[in-house]
Amino acid sequence: MKKLDASVVRSLPLFAQMPLSDIQDILDLARPRLVPAGQSVFEEGTEASHFHLLLDGHIRVERLTPDGDRVVSFHIPPGQLFGIAKALGRDVYPATAVAALECLVLVWPMTLWTRFSTEYAGFAQEASRTVGARVTEMHTRVLEMATQHVEQRVAAAILRMMQQNGRPTEDGIEIAFPITRKIVSDMTGSTLFTVSRLLSAWEREGVLVSRRKHIHVHNVAALERLAAGQS
Amino acid sequence: MKKLDASVVRSLPLFAQMPLSDIQDILDLARPRLVPAGQSVFEEGTEASHFHLLLDGHIRVERLTPDGDRVVSFHIPPGQLFGIAKALGRDVYPATAVAALECLVLVWPMTLWTRFSTEYAGFAQEASRTVGARVTEMHTRVLEMATQHVEQRVAAAILRMMQQNGRPTEDGIEIAFPITRKIVSDMTGSTLFTVSRLLSAWEREGVLVSRRKHIHVHNVAALERLAAGQS
DNA sequence: CGTGCCTTTGAGAAATATCAAAGCCTGTGG
DNA sequence: CCACAGGCTTTGATATTTCTCAAAGGCACG
Numbered sequence A, B: 001m002k003k004l005d006a007s008v009v010r011s012l013p014l015f016a017q018m019p020l021s022d023i024q025d026i027l028d029l030a031r032p033r034l035v036p037a038g039q040s041v042f043e044e045g046t047e048a049s050h051f052h053l054l055l056d057g058h059i060r061v062e063r064l065t066p067d068g069d070r071v072v073s074f075h076i077p078p079g080q081l082f083g084i085a086k087a088l089g090r091d092v093y094p095a096t097a098v099a100a101l102e103c104l105v106l107v108w109p110m111t112l113w114t115r116f117s118t119e120y121a122g123f124a125q126e127a128s129r130t131v132g133a134r135v136t137e138m139h140t141r142v143l144e145m146a147t148q149h150v151e152q153r154v155a156a157a158i159l160r161m162m163q164q165n166g167r168p169t170e171d172g173i174e175i176a177f178p179i180t181r182k183i184v185s186d187m188t189g190s191t192l193f194t195v196s197r198l199l200s201a202w203e204r205e206g207v208l209v210s211r212r213k214h215i216h217v218h219n220v221a222a223l224e225r226l227a228a229g230q231s
Numbered sequence C: 001c002g003t004g005c006c007t008t009t010g011a012g013a014a015a016t017a018t019c020a021a022a023g024c025c026t027g028t029g030g
Numbered sequence D: 001c002c003a004c005a006g007g008c009t010t011t012g013a014t015a016t017t018t019c020t021c022a023a024a025g026g027c028a029c030g
Helices: A020-028 A110-119 A123-147 A150-165 A181-188 A192-204 A220-228 B020-028 B110-119 B123-147 B150-165 B181-188 B192-204 B220-228
Strands: A031-035 A040-042 A050-064 A070-076 A096-109 A166-169 A172-175 A208-211 A214-217 B031-035 B040-042 B050-064 B070-076 B096-109 B166-169 B172-175 B208-211 B214-217
Touching: A040 A050, A050 A110, A070 A123, A070 A150, A070 A181, A070 B123, A096 A110, A110 A123, A123 A150, A123 B070, A123 B123, A150 A166, A150 A172, A150 A181, A150 A192, A150 A214, A150 A220, A181 A192, A192 A208, B040 B050, B050 B110, B070 B123, B070 B150, B070 B181, B096 B110, B110 B123, B123 B150, B150 B166, B150 B172, B150 B181, B150 B192, B150 B214, B150 B220, B181 B192, B192 B208
Parallel strands: none
Antiparallel strands: A031 A096, A040 A096, A050 A070, A050 A096, A166 A172, A172 A214, A208 A214, B031 B096, B040 B096, B050 B070, B050 B096, B166 B172, B172 B214, B208 B214
16 A cells, blocks of 8 residues: 655645644545445445545435435535544434545544544634535525525536536536436436426527536526526 | 523533533623524624524524525524534524524623633534534435425424424424414425415314414324325 | 404416336447 | 447426415404
8 A cells, every 4th residue: 555645635625724744644544445436435324434535536425215215415526525424423424425436535434533633733623614515505405495496406506516516628617527317306306307308408508518427518607597597 | 690500501411521610611601692582693694703502492593595585494492502603614604593482592702612612521522413413404304305295394394393392282292382384384495375285184184283373293103104205 | 453464275377297208329248 | 340238318298296376264462
């Protein structure tokens, strides 16, 4: 196992306030793990034995209903902590984390959580911030689902993915991970049929282009209007 | 201002692991505040200058959409911390807290948050647990809204309020704070008309009784069946 | 004892799901 | 290099849920 170099990660918010020596200490305790696309990093309801940092790839966080329906909570971009059950005062993972594409992950035993929180400046604070951002996003989704129509929710979901995980290309901003109609419908509480119709309509209007599993947004302003329900 | 007595609150989970002297220190720094029914304790988006502990009454946590729709996130029973923006790494309150009925609240300046978290055993952990419970509930609601019909969601919302804030009476379990059709619809992403129809139907079937602003659940099992969609 | 919420009920409209069928990429294995 | 299989996507027709709008009754508090 090759040694991890602190300089690679020092630009992440998590480590921003830490001296290099602290970062190196933390990295020396980590185990790197390569997760193939489609495989889960951990499963909802199992013992939260480790916490994780995503270095590369994209994680999809899912929950299952009692009758097997899947709901996608959010996507995690590189640089973020995840699987941090301890920050929620929990002993089991509250959701399943699936690699949307091949992921490089750092893994620490959860027993180190308390130590990291107290010993390293900014660690606990950054963990709180991560939790806060997720709470806010979830709150926003409750709000959207309660008050908006499917069209607005789908537009908002695509907008959010574009903002958080977009990559500019010559053909508009591309969402940086594979994304099917089914997954968008799972995110918005809709059906893949309705999502397909919406995407087709938006493609006709020049708002975006979608090839199989990929979405390129052309007209951000139009998408924002759709999300706001002004059109 | 009369002095607060540690023995009153020592049974709360927040203070369970703390010596009486610590509890007294914490209480000596608190300011009590009586909030009349219907008044807000703090408003979404304003600077999070204080954090709070509910001693008596019931708090309703709300958010407003850009176009003025209200969504009720959850209810807070006595004994819980709230307005703990710092635990989410935020500087403004993420939502508005309204007194569902007259409330007695303890208030501390947010500047004490970091100190309490580091100095008092179990404080940070209990705060995490509180955050975790709210995240879990919100997660559950996203899931419900995404996969279930209005009838199931309304049943689940009433069931949850009954479990978290129920009071046994001779006439079934009563939800311990005033609750209108409009609020139930705001909680479930529905309309007061639909909620009214559902409650009327359930009353005919003997599942519950609802007078103006009050709900008594008679048949818990039936309500659970409705929430599960098995009927 | 009136006025303002809260609630009920009905009829019609709209959004979205469901079901069915078929087309189309893409990666795989021959 | 080609054909195939499986998953992804499109589109149409129909069904259903739930909202919207309208009108009126009733309870509680001042």
